[in-house]
Amino acid sequence: MTLPQPERRTRKxxxxxxxxxxxxxxxxxxxxxxxxxxxxxxxxxxAGVGKGTLFRAFxxxxxxxxxxxxxxxxxxxxxxxxxxxxxxxxxxxxxxVPALLDAILCFxxxxxxxxxxxxxxxxxxxxxQAGHYEHWHGRLRSVxxxxxxLPDPAFTAHxxxxxxxxxxVEQLAGKEGVPRERLRAQLAEYASRVVATR
Numbered sequence: 001m002t003l004p005q006p007e008r009r010t011r012k013x014x015x016x017x018x019x020x021x022x023x024x025x026x027x028x029x030x031x032x033x034x035x036x037x038x039x040x041x042x043x044x045x046x047a048g049v050g051k052g053t054l055f056r057a058f059x060x061x062x063x064x065x066x067x068x069x070x071x072x073x074x075x076x077x078x079x080x081x082x083x084x085x086x087x088x089x090x091x092x093x094x095x096x097v098p099a100l101l102d103a104i105l106c107f108x109x110x111x112x113x114x115x116x117x118x119x120x121x122x123x124x125x126x127x128x129q130a131g132h133y134e135h136w137h138g139r140l141r142s143v144x145x146x147x148x149x150l151p152d153p154a155f156t157a158h159x160x161x162x163x164x165x166x167x168x169v170e171q172l173a174g175k176e177g178v179p180r181e182r183l184r185a186q187l188a189e190y191a192s193r194v195v196a197t198r
Contacts, residue, residue: 115166
């Protein structure tokens with residue numbers, strides 16, 4: 001009988017621990033009213049691993065938040081990159097821009113505590129330097145560049161994404177109680193006006 005190689009077993013253990021941490025963090029952030037109060041120790045305890053395991057796998061709290069956010073975001077990214085219109089690449093920009101913003105807004109509404117915690121932990125304290133923001137800005141800018149009469153696609157992408165910031169979503173949906181469908185309709189109208197054929 002051949003025993004597993006130690007290195008292979010270590011990799012499997014690390015992958016299993018990483019998954020356990022992501023699942024524990026996912027559950028804790030979904031249940032938490034104040035995600036900023038969750039500590040690495042809380043997450044390690046819920047996952048049944050040591051704090052050192054978290055730091056080795058994710059570096060710090062921001063790294064863990066990014067990994068969890070990316071795991072949740074993957075289906076949306078797939079739909080954007082390979083899905084059908086209006087979200088996928090075959091859609092004309094006048095349809096795709098509102099669909100992209102709607103997908104981002106819905107994702108943040110469904111993941112409010114996590115999105116808020118991640119944006120507050122951006123590089124150098126700025127959410128605009130976080131990788132997820134740069135990804136969406138680049139994606140939106142590239143679609144806006146297909147509109148020949150739009151003077152500044154990069155600025156327009158920033159302005160449109162500002163309407164989906166997690167702190168604004170939290171203010172509107174959480175504190176002011178604006179219904180989800182109303183938020184979606186307002187954003188769709190705003191985006192459609194910005195990209196209307198000139």
